[in-house]
């Protein structure tokens with residue numbers, strides 16, 4: 200997870216602005232996904248579940264490909280004043296899009312679309328592989344307890360070199376970590392805590408059992424539980440997630456993933 204590299208440097212602008220391609224990383228998630236897809240295509244078992252690659256291809260059109268200029272304008276050129284956080288992937292900014300909610304398939308169209316824009320730090324711990332995994336998985340999933348990805352931006356030929364960004368629906372109540380450990384926030388009532396615990400359990404259950412594929416999240420921690428205006432929890436950060444075993448396989452990689460200083464319950 201510690202490496203960062205971007206491929207596709209030679210692609211034209213038109214290509215790099217289209218849906219993220221799925222065969223970018225030779226030894227990562229996507230190559231693995233491609234092999235599974237090829238395998239299942241050549242398989243004679245017609246009813247075998249589709250791979251995440253195939254599911255993604257059916258849903259990719261629902262994500263919007265943003266231009267970098269559009270996201271610059273939405274965040275006042277990635278202004279410090281609009282920076283709302285920073286993690287292993289990069290900085291997160293609050294943004295105001297000129298697009299209406301209904302244009303992005305969202306309910307409650309009040310003409311004002313507030314978003315969170317996550318900008319990959321090219322010197323950070325994560326890279327294109329995590330960005331792509333997040334795009335693929337969030338394009339496929341749809342659940343009230345998972346964060347909603349609205350779109351992405353991928354450019355390789357701008358003045359500042361390769362850029363990878365993700366655009367989410369904005370969650371106004373920060374993260375569960377903030378409410379549990381930051382004394383600036385009032386103590387969460389037990390009722391709210393229980394409903395958050397139930398919500399995240401539903402989100403995890405959906406990832407494990409509610410899809411045609413199984414998704415192993417691998418980054419379950421309180422800072423990845425975002426809270427909406429009604430404190431409904433939304434699991435976020437799918438860069439480390441991977442598809443569970445397919446086609447009768449019983450083995451998946453047991454490589455430890457996560458954040459330095461923290462291990463997900465799966466590993467302790």
Ligand SMILES: Nc1ncnc2c1ncn2[C@@H]1O[C@H](COP(=O)(O)OP(=O)(O)OP(=O)(O)O)[C@@H](O)[C@H]1O
Pocket residue numbers: 283284285286287288289290291314315317346367368369370371373374422423425435436458
């Ligand atoms: N959709 C969103 N809406 C509102 N705020 C968000 C959203 N996504 C992220 N944030 C804010 O940005 C902060 C940083 O998020 P990020 O996921 O990059 O890092 P992290 O979860 O703190 O660390 P890690 O990289 O280990 O996951 C979050 O703590 C949260 O406050």
Ligand SMILES: [Mg+2]
Pocket residue numbers: 286422423435436
């Ligand atoms: Mg996070």
